[in-house]
Amino acid sequence: MAGRAAALAILTFLLVPLGAVFWRAGGGAMPDVHDWAAVRFTLWQAALSAVASTLLAVPVARAVARRRFPGRGALIALMGAPFILPVIVAVIGLIAVYGRGGLVNDLLGLACLPPPGDGRPRCLSVSIYGLHGVVLAHVFFNLPLAVRLILQGWLAIPAERFRLAAHLGAGPGDVQRLLEWPMLRATLPGVVLIVFAICLSSFAVALTLGGGPRATTVELAIYQAFTYDFDLARAAMLSLVQLLLVTGAGLLALRLGRTEGFGAGLDRRIDMLPPGGRALWLGDAAWMTVAALFLLLPLGAVAVRGLSGLAEMPPSVWGATGNSLAIALSATLLTVSVALALALARRGWVDLAGMAPLAASPLVLGTGLFLLINPVARPVDWALVVTLAVNVAMALPFVLRIVLPAAQEVERSYGRLADSLGMRGMARLRWLILPRMRRPLGFAAGLTAALSMGDLGVIALFSDPDKATLPLTVFRLMGAYRTEAAAGAALLLLVLSFGLFLIFDLGGRGAATR
Amino acid sequence: MLKHPTDSARRDKEDALRHLAIATGLLAATQAAADTPVLSVYTYDSFNTEWGPGPAVEQAFEETCGCDLQFVTAGDGASVLSRLRLEGARSEADVVLGLDTALIGAARESGLFAPVTVKADYALPIPWQDPEFVPFDWGYFAFVGLKDGPMPTSFVELAESDASVVIQDPRSSTPGLGLLMWVKQAYGDAAEDIWEELADNIVTVTPGWSEAYDLFLDGEADLVLSYTTSPAYHLIAEGDDSKIALPFEEGHYMQVEVAGMLKSSDQPELAQQFLQFMVTDAFQSVIPTTNWMYPAVEPDAGLPEGYMTLMEPAKPLLMSAEEAASVRDVALDEWRRALSQ
Missing domain, CATH: 1.10.3720.10 (MetI-like)
Known part of the structure; x- marks a missing residue:
C-alpha cells in the first residue's frame, strides 16, 4: 500500500x-541557432569528458588491479569520494590549482620567456574558463567513477586465466591482447556512455567555469532563459530538449552499461600476477600517483585556503x-x-x-x-x-x-x-x-x-x-x-x-x- | 558603477544584528521595527557594498524619511530587471535603481513602472525628459588597462592585437549591453564582423561588471570593459595612477543610470520621496567617490580633483531608448553568433 x-x-x-x-513549450518557441549551439556544446563537452575520463581511467585501473601495496584500499576509497563531493567545492579546488593564480600557472610562470624586443615577458599559462575548464572538472568527477567501473571489469576476469597465461609463458603484451583487451572492449563502451549521460546534465560546473556564448550547456541555457531573458517559453522548450537528450543517453547507457555504479566489494583480492620489469612497475606507480594527486591537490587546496578563510x-x-x-x-x-x-x-x-x-x-x-x-x-x-x-x-x-x-x-x-x-x-x-x-x-x-x-x-x-x-x-x-x-x-x-x-x-x- | 571587490559586509552586519535581535528575543525592538515603513530598493551588486554609495545613501535618507530603507541586490543591472519581470506585480520592490538608457525601452514595455514627477537641474550631456525614469549618474564606457600594457586605439586595433580582454554578458549586465550598443552604433551592419575578430581576444564573458573588473585586477586579462571614470577610483582611493582608460577612435558610448518606481509599490509616497532625494546634494555628492561615475546633478562642492585628469571622449555616442530597444535583439543575436564560433 x-x-x-x-x-x-x-x-x-x-x-x-x-x-x-x-x-x-507548446507556446511556440522554436530552438534558434543559439539553442542548437548549446545542444552542440552539451554533446561535445560530454563526449570529450567521457572519452578523456575513460581513456585515462584504463591505465589507472590496470595499475590498481595488478599491484599490491599499502594504501591500496585508501586509494580505492578515494576514488569513491567525488561522488559525494559538492561540485562547488571541487570547482573552488580546481580554480586554486589550475586558475590564473593557481599552482600550475605559478609553475609555468617560472619558465617565462625573455621579452622579445621591448615587450613584456611572454609566459605560458592555462585558463580554466570555457571548454577545457568544463572538461577538466568533469574528468575530475568521472575519472574515479570510470576507474571503479573498469576495475570491476578487471576483477571479473577469472584469476585462473591469469595463472594459465603465466604457465604458458605469456608476457605482459600477450596478457593484454588475449585477456585484457577483450574485457576492455566489452566494458569501455558502457563506461563511456555512463559518463557521457552524467555530463549531459552538468549545471554547476558550466555555471561556474563556462557561461559565455561559447560554453553554455542546455541546463545552463535554461537558467539563462530565466535569469537573463525572463523567457519562460524558451526555458520550457529547452527543458524539453534536455529531457530528450538525457532520456536518450540514459536508455542507451542502461542497455550498454553495467549499472553498479558504486558500492562496496571492489577491494577483493585478485590472484593476478603482477608483471615483472622495473619499467612497468614504474609506469603503474606513476599512473596511480598522478591520479591520486589529481584528486587530492584540489581537495588539499580547499582545505588550506579554507582554513584561513574561515574567519572571513x-x-x-x-x-x-x-x-x-x-x-x-x-x-x-x-x-x-x-x-x-x-x-x-x-x-x-x-x-x-x-x-x-x-x-x-x-x-x-x-x-x-x-x-x-x-x-x-x-x-x-x-x-x-x-x-x-x-x-x-x-x-x-x-x-x-x-x-x-x-x-x-x-x-x-x-x-x-x-x-x-x-x-x-x-x-x-x-x-x-x-x-x-x-x-x-x-x-x-x-x-x-x-x-x-x-x-x-x-x-x-x-x-x-x-x-x-x-x-x-x-x-x-x-x-x-x-x-x-x-x-x-x-x-x-x-x-x-x-x-x-x-x-x-x-x-x-x-x-x-x- | 565602481566598487571595491568586497561584498556587502554591511548587510552581513545587519544580518548578524537581526539574528542577535531574534535570538535574544528583543520583542520591543522588533515591534518598533514593524511600525516603521520599509522602502525596498532593488539595485545592482556593486551599489550596495561597504565601498559603494549604498551605506551613505541609506543613512542620509533614513535621517529624513522616518523609514527603513532596504537595498536588495540581484546581480548586475540587467539581471535586476529580469528579476523584476520574474516577480511581476508580486515583487516586494518599491524602487529600482540601476537601469540605464539601453534598458529603459524594455523596462517601459514591462508595464511595471509608474509615472513620477521629479524636478532637478541636471548636469547631463543630453537633455532629459522621461515620464518614468529619473537619472542619478552617467559615464562613458571605455576599456581600462595598465599604463605599461597594450593600448589599442580602436576596436579594429584591439581585434588585431593579442591583448586579452574581459567583457560582460549583455543579457545580465548594463556595461555588457552598453558595449553591444557601442559596437553596433559605431559599425552598424559590420558589427558582427568586429565581434568575430574580437572573439579570440575575449578571455571570458562574466555575468556582471564586478566579476569582470575583479578578474582584471587579479591579472586574468590585459583589459576590461569599464568606464572612463574607473581610473579615478584607483587615483583617488588608492593613490595609484597605473590604470588608464583607452581613448577609442570610434568614439565612446554613453550610459545614463536611472531609477524608477514600481506600480505595485505599497509605499508610493515614500518611493516618490526617495526619487526626489536622489537628485539632491546628499545623494549626488557621494556618487563621484563611491559609484565612481559623473553625478547627474552637479554637487555643491563640484567634482573631486582626480576627475579633472580623466580622458574626455571627443565623440560621444548614444542611442535613444527607442532606438536601443529596437536594435537590441538583432545586436544580441550577432554577438552570440560571433562569440559561439
Whole structure:
C-alpha cells in the first residue's frame, strides 16, 4: 500500500511539472541557432569528458588491479569520494590549482620567456574558463567513477586465466591482447556512455567555469532563459530538449552499461600476477600517483585556503548552513522512507517509478515547478521546499539501487518465516526489516545527505538574496570575488557533506555489527 | 558603477544584528521595527557594498524619511530587471535603481513602472525628459588597462592585437549591453564582423561588471570593459595612477543610470520621496567617490580633483531608448553568433 502510494506520488511529482513544461513549450518557441549551439556544446563537452575520463581511467585501473601495496584500499576509497563531493567545492579546488593564480600557472610562470624586443615577458599559462575548464572538472568527477567501473571489469576476469597465461609463458603484451583487451572492449563502451549521460546534465560546473556564448550547456541555457531573458517559453522548450537528450543517453547507457555504479566489494583480492620489469612497475606507480594527486591537490587546496578563510566568512553563511542541514536531513528521511516503501512493495512497476527521476534533470523539474507555482505564489518563497523535493527525487534512484537488493534478500531469507508468524506492517518493519537492513540503509542515508547537502541546481533558479543554501552561498561569494570567504565556506561544506555521510554510514555499520 | 571587490559586509552586519535581535528575543525592538515603513530598493551588486554609495545613501535618507530603507541586490543591472519581470506585480520592490538608457525601452514595455514627477537641474550631456525614469549618474564606457600594457586605439586595433580582454554578458549586465550598443552604433551592419575578430581576444564573458573588473585586477586579462571614470577610483582611493582608460577612435558610448518606481509599490509616497532625494546634494555628492561615475546633478562642492585628469571622449555616442530597444535583439543575436564560433 505504502509502496504504491509512494510510487504514485513520485510519478505525479515528475509528470505534473513535465506536463507544465510541455504545455508551456507548446507556446511556440522554436530552438534558434543559439539553442542548437548549446545542444552542440552539451554533446561535445560530454563526449570529450567521457572519452578523456575513460581513456585515462584504463591505465589507472590496470595499475590498481595488478599491484599490491599499502594504501591500496585508501586509494580505492578515494576514488569513491567525488561522488559525494559538492561540485562547488571541487570547482573552488580546481580554480586554486589550475586558475590564473593557481599552482600550475605559478609553475609555468617560472619558465617565462625573455621579452622579445621591448615587450613584456611572454609566459605560458592555462585558463580554466570555457571548454577545457568544463572538461577538466568533469574528468575530475568521472575519472574515479570510470576507474571503479573498469576495475570491476578487471576483477571479473577469472584469476585462473591469469595463472594459465603465466604457465604458458605469456608476457605482459600477450596478457593484454588475449585477456585484457577483450574485457576492455566489452566494458569501455558502457563506461563511456555512463559518463557521457552524467555530463549531459552538468549545471554547476558550466555555471561556474563556462557561461559565455561559447560554453553554455542546455541546463545552463535554461537558467539563462530565466535569469537573463525572463523567457519562460524558451526555458520550457529547452527543458524539453534536455529531457530528450538525457532520456536518450540514459536508455542507451542502461542497455550498454553495467549499472553498479558504486558500492562496496571492489577491494577483493585478485590472484593476478603482477608483471615483472622495473619499467612497468614504474609506469603503474606513476599512473596511480598522478591520479591520486589529481584528486587530492584540489581537495588539499580547499582545505588550506579554507582554513584561513574561515574567519572571513560573513554571518550569512551560518543561516545558509542551517538551511542546508535542514534540507539534507529532511531529504534523507524522506528518500530513505520512500525507497524502503518502494522496495518492500514487491511490484515491478513500483521499482521502475523509483528509477524514473533519472530521466528528468534538476533544472527541467525546477522549470516545471516554477511554471506551476508562479501563477499562484511567489516562487522564491518556495525555494527551500522545491530544493528539498528535487533533492529527494534526484537521490531516489541511487538509494533504491542500494536498498532494493537488500530488501529482496531479507524477504527471500526471512519472508516466509515472518509470514507464518503473521508478522505484518509496523511489526515486520521494526523486528525484521530495519534490523536486517541497517547497513545498506545507513549507506543510502549517508549518500542522500551528502548529495543533498552539496546540491547546487534548482535553488539557483528560485534564489532570493535572503534565502540560500550553503552551496549557493559559496557560489555567490565566488561571484563577489571574496575568494577567502568562499574557500572557508567551501571547507565548511566539504566537512559537513563528508561528515554527514560518515555519521550515517558508520551508524549503519555499528548497528549492524552489534 | 565602481566598487571595491568586497561584498556587502554591511548587510552581513545587519544580518548578524537581526539574528542577535531574534535570538535574544528583543520583542520591543522588533515591534518598533514593524511600525516603521520599509522602502525596498532593488539595485545592482556593486551599489550596495561597504565601498559603494549604498551605506551613505541609506543613512542620509533614513535621517529624513522616518523609514527603513532596504537595498536588495540581484546581480548586475540587467539581471535586476529580469528579476523584476520574474516577480511581476508580486515583487516586494518599491524602487529600482540601476537601469540605464539601453534598458529603459524594455523596462517601459514591462508595464511595471509608474509615472513620477521629479524636478532637478541636471548636469547631463543630453537633455532629459522621461515620464518614468529619473537619472542619478552617467559615464562613458571605455576599456581600462595598465599604463605599461597594450593600448589599442580602436576596436579594429584591439581585434588585431593579442591583448586579452574581459567583457560582460549583455543579457545580465548594463556595461555588457552598453558595449553591444557601442559596437553596433559605431559599425552598424559590420558589427558582427568586429565581434568575430574580437572573439579570440575575449578571455571570458562574466555575468556582471564586478566579476569582470575583479578578474582584471587579479591579472586574468590585459583589459576590461569599464568606464572612463574607473581610473579615478584607483587615483583617488588608492593613490595609484597605473590604470588608464583607452581613448577609442570610434568614439565612446554613453550610459545614463536611472531609477524608477514600481506600480505595485505599497509605499508610493515614500518611493516618490526617495526619487526626489536622489537628485539632491546628499545623494549626488557621494556618487563621484563611491559609484565612481559623473553625478547627474552637479554637487555643491563640484567634482573631486582626480576627475579633472580623466580622458574626455571627443565623440560621444548614444542611442535613444527607442532606438536601443529596437536594435537590441538583432545586436544580441550577432554577438552570440560571433562569440559561439
